[in-house]
Amino acid sequence: GAVVSQHPSWVICKSGTSVKIECRSLDFQATTMFWYRQFPKQSLMLMATSNEGSKATYEQGVEKDKFLINHASLTLSTLTVTSAHPEDSSFYICSAPPLYEQYFGPGTRLTVT
Amino acid sequence: AQTVTQSQPEMSVQEAETVTLSCTYDTSESDYYLFWYKQPPSRQMILVIRQEAYKQQNATENRFSVNFQKAAKSFSLKISDSQLGDAAMYFCALSSISSGSARQLTFGSGTQLTVLP
Helix, strand or coil, X not given: CCCEEEECCEEEECCCCCEEEEEEECXXXXXXXXXXXXXXXXXXXXXXXXXXXXXXXXCCXXXXXXXXXXXXXXXXXXXXXCCCCHHHCEEEEEEECCCCCCEECCCEEEEEC | CCEEECCCXXXXXXXXXXXXXXXXXXXXXXXXXXXXEEECCCCCCEEEEEEECCCCCXXXXXXXXXXXXXXXXXXXXXXXXXXXXXXXXXXEEEEEEECCEEEEEEECCCEEEEEEC
């Protein structure tokens, strides 16, 4: 299947700082990518849809000023958590659809101290 | 709005036996795909199998097969000859199709599968 990479896999940051997470489609181009958040033993919650060349679409309740998304190219989307707080600690996963199915990155564990 | 329901939070199966995970869904779309994803302890989401709604034939991938009942909006996953490596959280998911491309996935709450040696 298609390969999606995500970097970093684990990041620890101090409260008030910003963290950038990268999501890359390695062997296909993706005009759309998706960002999810997952709490332990729970399902994936869609945060936003990243669109190449246009603004991201955020789900209800997700702060667009806090979670900045930039779809810089057909193979790269970034999620920046701004002014991170401990409650932002979570597992963040991106996905990209070559066609109809979505392939997922390995995820990023964010810990805010 | 689309919904996906997995009513079995936990299931267990003896190694080499067969287990079926249940999933029901609701959508008003006529064109959609259904998926089963597996999430092992590494938390990497792995696509197990997919089903196009317009196809009547049930999808099969090696030991994994589905029972797709479109009228009943049911989409169960059967794992045959269960192996220890099958132990994981399994998510049922639904994606509608718009303008020839995939839209976002709607996930069920997941079923934690334990494989007993």
